[in-house]
Amino acid sequence: MPQPPTRGAPAAHTAPATRLTYDYVTRTIAGTLGNPGRGYYALLGSAVTLLAIGIVCLLYLLRYGLGLAGYSMPTYWAVFITCFVFWVGIAHSGTLISAILFLFRSGWRTAVYRVAEVMTVFAVMTAGLFPLIHIGRQWYFYWLIPYPNERGLWPNFKSPLIWDEFAIGTYFTVSTVFLIMGLIPDIAAVRDVATGWRKKLYAITALGWRGTNEQWRHYRPAYLYIAALATPLVLSVHSVVSWDFAMAQVPAWHETIFAPYFVAGAIYSGCAMVITLLVPMRKFFRLEEIVTVHHFENLAKLILLTGMIVCYAYVVEYFVAWYSGPTPERAAFWYRAFGPFWWAGWTMNVCNAFLPWLLWSKKVRTNITALFVISIFVNVGMWMERFVIIAIHLAGEPFEPWVKHGYNPTWADWGIMAGSFGWFFMWFLLFVKNFPAVSVAEVKEELPPPGGRARHT
Amino acid sequence: MKLANPLTAIFHPPPTAGVLAVFGRLDATVEAIGRLRAAGHTEFTVYSPLARHELERALAQPTSPVRMWTLIGGIAGCAIGTWISLYMSYDWPVQVGGKTIGSIPPYVVIMFEMTVLFGALTTILGILLNILLAARHQGTIAYDPRFTNDKFGVFVAARPERAGTVEALLKACAAEEVRRA
Numbered sequence: 001m002p003q004p005p006t007r008g009a010p011a012a013h014t015a016p017a018t019r020l021t022y023d024y025v026t027r028t029i030a031g032t033l034g035n036p037g038r039g040y041y042a043l044l045g046s047a048v049t050l051l052a053i054g055i056v057c058l059l060y061l062l063r064y065g066l067g068l069a070g071y072s073m074p075t076y077w078a079v080f081i082t083c084f085v086f087w088v089g090i091a092h093s094g095t096l097i098s099a100i101l102f103l104f105r106s107g108w109r110t111a112v113y114r115v116a117e118v119m120t121v122f123a124v125m126t127a128g129l130f131p132l133i134h135i136g137r138q139w140y141f142y143w144l145i146p147y148p149n150e151r152g153l154w155p156n157f158k159s160p161l162i163w164d165e166f167a168i169g170t171y172f173t174v175s176t177v178f179l180i181m182g183l184i185p186d187i188a189a190v191r192d193v194a195t196g197w198r199k200k201l202y203a204i205t206a207l208g209w210r211g212t213n214e215q216w217r218h219y220r221p222a223y224l225y226i227a228a229l230a231t232p233l234v235l236s237v238h239s240v241v242s243w244d245f246a247m248a249q250v251p252a253w254h255e256t257i258f259a260p261y262f263v264a265g266a267i268y269s270g271c272a273m274v275i276t277l278l279v280p281m282r283k284f285f286r287l288e289e290i291v292t293v294h295h296f297e298n299l300a301k302l303i304l305l306t307g308m309i310v311c312y313a314y315v316v317e318y319f320v321a322w323y324s325g326p327t328p329e330r331a332a333f334w335y336r337a338f339g340p341f342w343w344a345g346w347t348m349n350v351c352n353a354f355l356p357w358l359l360w361s362k363k364v365r366t367n368i369t370a371l372f373v374i375s376i377f378v379n380v381g382m383w384m385e386r387f388v389i390i391a392i393h394l395a396g397e398p399f400e401p402w403v404k405h406g407y408n409p410t411w412a413d414w415g416i417m418a419g420s421f422g423w424f425f426m427w428f429l430l431f432v433k434n435f436p437a438v439s440v441a442e443v444k445e446e447l448p449p450p451g452g453r454a455r456h457t
Numbered sequence: 458m459k460l461a462n463p464l465t466a467i468f469h470p471p472p473t474a475g476v477l478a479v480f481g482r483l484d485a486t487v488e489a490i491g492r493l494r495a496a497g498h499t500e501f502t503v504y505s506p507l508a509r510h511e512l513e514r515a516l517a518q519p520t521s522p523v524r525m526w527t528l529i530g531g532i533a534g535c536a537i538g539t540w541i542s543l544y545m546s547y548d549w550p551v552q553v554g555g556k557t558i559g560s561i562p563p564y565v566v567i568m569f570e571m572t573v574l575f576g577a578l579t580t581i582l583g584i585l586l587n588i589l590l591a592a593r594h595q596g597t598i599a600y601d602p603r604f605t606n607d608k609f610g611v612f613v614a615a616r617p618e619r620a621g622t623v624e625a626l627l628k629a630c631a632a633e634e635v636r637r638a
Contacts, residue, residue, distance in 0.1 A: 166567055219584060
């Protein structure tokens with residue numbers, strides 16, 4: 001394995017006050033690929049256990065049908081669709097950090113964007129499972145795909161559900177391609193310091209990258225173009241997800257604010273998940289010098305910004321329900337706050353609308369423990385938000401007088417949800433141990449080059 | 458008789474003779490590029506662990522043609538999105554509430570997603586093909602594993618009888634190591 005990192009002499013430059021050298025960056029990041037210790041294996045073991053619980057529940061569901069998951073009139077979209085929206089939302093901050101902040105030339109993104117991108121790819125992979133679980137007869141999944149079948153029947157392109165399929169499919173493909181593209185120079189860097197079987201693995205996966213001027217000449221602009229394509233894609237995907245609801249006429253769904261509200265919420269939860277993942281990773285892999293408090297503070301600022309938008313959206317939802325005056329809309333929001341699921345409604349309000357106000361304080365933003373705790377509450381809150389919007393508003397449709405007892409999620413719901421967390425964390429943990437989870441080439445861009453900045457000729 | 462392996466022919470082109478210099482400093486690398494260009498060299502390769510504008514400016518290479526791949530892929534994707542949504546609507550027309558069968562506003566979503574999908578995928582194809590062609594042109598040239606870590610490198614293709622002058626030029630630019638390859 002690579003030799004332990006050596007720290008360079010202090011750089012004599014005015015720009016970023018750092019003791020890092022190119023060599024230190026390469027060796028520290030290559031060092032994350034070794035043996036990460038017991039904590040890592042304990043986490044991986046828990047993830048696999050959760051996944052096993054999810055698989056067992058899913059097998060029961062396949063045998064006995066969706067009634068096992070508490071599906072009953074009128075709640076036919078419930079925990080599975082909640083999990084779908086939650087995981088798609090988690091995926092959003094990845095492309096925000098890797099593509100949008102790349103276009104804005106934010107230097108700090110270099111240290112955290114790989115984690116965010118990996119999170120994106122695995123979160124979309126997790127999200128994609130839920131529509132399949134939700135359709136009940138998983139063996140007919142290919143009916144979703146527009147292909148010429150024997151009945152000459154095509155999907156309905158006016159339905160937001162088919163838009164969603166195109167949006168999620170494109171998002172998964174483009175974010176995977178973007179992740180792999182960013183990885184190639186970094187895999188080449190770890191290939192050149194690795195030994196044994198890893199060297200062979202990286203030699204194949206680096207696709208012959210050597211950092212020649214011809215390679216960089218095509219790579220850099222192409223990276224920019226894909227970032228430019230991915231930027232509107234991020235905003236479109238969660239808008240389309242929100243239209244799955246907003247295009248319907250259920251009270252509290254049929255709102256024009258849904259697209260920006262969902263996009264802000266997605267980035268809010270995604271940035272929180274990046275913090276949740278980065279805090280233990282930084283500790284296990286000793287990345288304290290590369291991922292600093294400054295990076296956490298900037299992530300916290302993104303959470304603060306999007307949290308304020310979410311808070312505004314909540315206020316506007318209640319206000320418009322009252323101000324516009326339709327009885328079903330007013331009743332739906334009364335149900336959200338004071339109905340039998342008041343606890344879910346208030347968890348969502350407290351975690352998403354009140355908690356981010358703490359981040360106005362610089363003391364909180366620079367306290368990593370506080371950020372870690374807040375990030376977990378944000379994720380609980382954002383899951384609850386989707387649960388409230390999807391399941392609770394269906395259960396509480398006030399114009400259906402036969403609805404008496406509403407809806408209750410069952411053990412199958414919770415088991416499969418836990419399984420999705422296991423699935424996501426298993427892939428994430430396997431990735432960070434085997435591929436560079438921090439960009440080697442891009443972190444170096446933020447350092448003063450050896451020999452100083454050359455005069456531009 | 459030995460048969461040619463087409464994969465070897467593509468991915469392992471024949472070796473090119475020349476001189477390889479290892480630089481520890483960015484400014485020295487930029488200076489070496491300037492002097493090589495002034496001396497009329499065009500067949501040289503610069504290695505760097507990261508993309509730096511100084512190197513791009515010193516090399517003054519033409520703009521990468523990958524952007525045309527992105528543009529053409531994006532336009533093709535948009536056209537395919539338009540075609541599938543309109544064709545599939547008219548192939549099995551379902552009239553709902555007197556609304557248009559081929560309605561453009563909801564199909565914009567499909568067109569947009571297909572634009573992004575095809576644009577991104579053709580960009581990747583564009584990079585792969587352009588880099589592969591450049592590598593074929595260079596031949597198999599000398600490399601040092603430090604070039605992805607903290608060293609910059611310059612490889613100058615030169616026949617053995619001309620290698621001496623190239624070596625002298627690179628040494629004059631404060632190269633840490635110069636060797637024939």
